[in-house]
Amino acid sequence: MRNFKQLSPFFLILVLLLSGATRSTEEQKPEGVKLRGTVVCLAEEMHTHYKVALFGNHEHLYGVKTEEGEYYTLLRTSLAEALFVDERLHEKDLIINGRVFPKTQLLEVTRFLSIKDGVVHDLYYYCDTCYIRAVAPGNCDCCQAPVVLIERPLNKDSLIPSP
Numbered sequence: 001m002r003n004f005k006q007l008s009p010f011f012l013i014l015v016l017l018l019s020g021a022t023r024s025t026e027e028q029k030p031e032g033v034k035l036r037g038t039v040v041c042l043a044e045e046m047h048t049h050y051k052v053a054l055f056g057n058h059e060h061l062y063g064v065k066t067e068e069g070e071y072y073t074l075l076r077t078s079l080a081e082a083l084f085v086d087e088r089l090h091e092k093d094l095i096i097n098g099r100v101f102p103k104t105q106l107l108e109v110t111r112f113l114s115i116k117d118g119v120v121h122d123l124y125y126y127c128d129t130c131y132i133r134a135v136a137p138g139n140c141d142c143c144q145a146p147v148v149l150i151e152r153p154l155n156k157d158s159l160i161p162s163p
C-alpha cells in the first residue's frame, strides 16, 4: 500500500509527460488555411493602430489582413512573389490558400484568387505570344517580353492552358 502511494505520483507525471509529448508533436504541424483579406504593409498597420515609430522610407513588411482583422506575415516564396512586387494586387479583395506554421502567424501562400463584383477570379500572368502562364510579373521565359496580369472568372472555361 505504501509502495503504491509512492508510485502513483510517478505514474501521474509519466502520463502527463506522455500526453504532453503527443500534444507537442501535433502542434508541430503547419495548419492549412483559406483566408479572405487584402495585402497590407504590417509596419504601417502597427503604426496606425499602436503608434509604432517608422522611418518615412521604411521597407514595407507585407502581410495579409483578413476580414476578421487578423494579421499574417507573408513569406516571400516564388508563389507569393506577385503579392510583394505587384501593387495592383494590393487593391484587390483576395482569397489566399496556404499554410501557417506552428506558434507563428507566418503564411506560406500556395494559391491566391481575387473576388471582383462578388465573383471569384483567377489571377495570373500571361504571355499571349507564347501562351505561357507565370505566377509573378516579369519577362516571359520564352520570348522575354513582359507578361501581363490576367484576372478572369474562375468558373468560365479557359482556353488558356494551365501551368
Ligand SMILES: [Zn+2]
Binding pocket: 041, 042, 043, 044, 058, 059, 060, 061
Ligand atoms: Zn510600409
Ligand SMILES: [Zn+2]
Binding pocket: 127, 128, 129, 130, 131, 132, 140, 141, 142, 143, 144, 145
Ligand atoms: Zn513569350
